[in-house]
Amino acid sequence: MQKLNRRQVLKAGGTLGAVGAVSPLVMAAKSDAATKDDMKSMKRVRQTLVAPPFAPAYDQNYSGSPKIVEVELTVHEEKRVIDDDGTEINALSYNGSIPGPLMICHEGDYIELTLKNPASNEMDHNIDFHASTGALGGGGLTLVEPGQQVVLRWKATKPGTYIYHCAPGGVMIPYYVVSGMSGAVMVLPRNGLRDRAGKRLSYDRVYYVGEQDFYVPRDEEGNYKTYETHAAAMEDTFAVMATLTPSHVVLNGKVGALTGDGAMKAKVGESVLIIHSQANRDSRPHLIGGHGDYVWEAGSFADPPEEGLETWFIRGGSAGAALYTFLQPGVYAYLSHNLIEAVQLGALAHFVVDGKWDNDLMTQVSKPGPIPA
DSSP states (O other): OOOOOHHHHHHHHOOSTTTOBOOOOHHHHOOOHHHHHHHHHSEEEEOOOOOTTSOOSOOSSOOSSOEEEEEEEEEEEEEEEOSTTOOEEEEEEETTBSSOOEEEEETTOEEEEEEEEOTTOOSOBOOEETTSOSGGGGGGGOOBOTTEEEEEEEEOOSOEEEEEEOOOBTTHHHHHHHTTOEEEEEEEOTTOEEOTTOOEEOOSEEEEEEEEEEOOOBOTTSOBOOOSSHHHHHHHHHHHHTTTOOSEEEETTSTTTTSGGGOEEEETTOEEEEEEEESSSOBOEEETTOOEEEEETTOBTTSOOEEEESBOOBOTTEEEEEEEEOOSOEEEEEEESSHHIIIIIOOEEEEEEESOOOTTTOOOSSOSOOOOO
């Protein structure tokens, strides 16, 4: 398979010099003997990552000592259908899901990532963890060509929710992100989530919703175009990206991915933590028929949550969290309250909640009927 070379990138999107291609930071990669000795005695936990909206197995409670959480991501370059009309894109992803899998650890833990770029791929890849410190979020130490892998370890010093994404340099950074290469990390505080008064908060389920904007070119008749390779698609895709107007805004990679059989499940009385990320654009999550009981809008668990929000704001390039206890059964729409994006572009999901209806919270006093004379 022909690999995507630098000349093709320059032709498609312009110069790489605006941001600069990432090069490995050799000095930052060195470690001293004392650090290695500390790591030898530290407990290691293998975290098996799963496709969103689900979370990997983990313990909400801190174990009492820091650990090394081992995770693995494999880069996928593949065609993907993103709506019910069969619109197809050349997607980029971590582990084959858009968004990439959620990783979970506690404050003070280490994430040790093995990043694999199979030889069958065309492009170089890396990863920038917004939760980490140094070397462009790890981007400077993880650039791998097709057929290579790299191992990166970083310390989770700041509790909260954060995105990660591919950032190989220059104009390719937004191209990789809007092609699907982002995910999230949740770093739980050692003393657990707390409300404004310091009371401990817990939850029964956690779901990860990754909002994704796509920029699919159209032909002269307005139909979405398809391309055999990324190299063939880039020039047209960059032109659509320059308009800042997405063709699709979806939750978890495809229109309707979190509705029907893919809807998120809960029961009346359960508290659900919703992590919502957007790696490129601002978003306004809203739960129709519910609320954000506790909302960490900017993602920082070190800060007290806002309480009782109807709609919250997720900044482009970040992840936030909202905790809600479901009080009524039924289907709840979870969407971006830019309603045009939700209804026309696809940013809509469902929660299906089982349980007993509470007439005190809502009741239909009379059924629809003729207006009395």
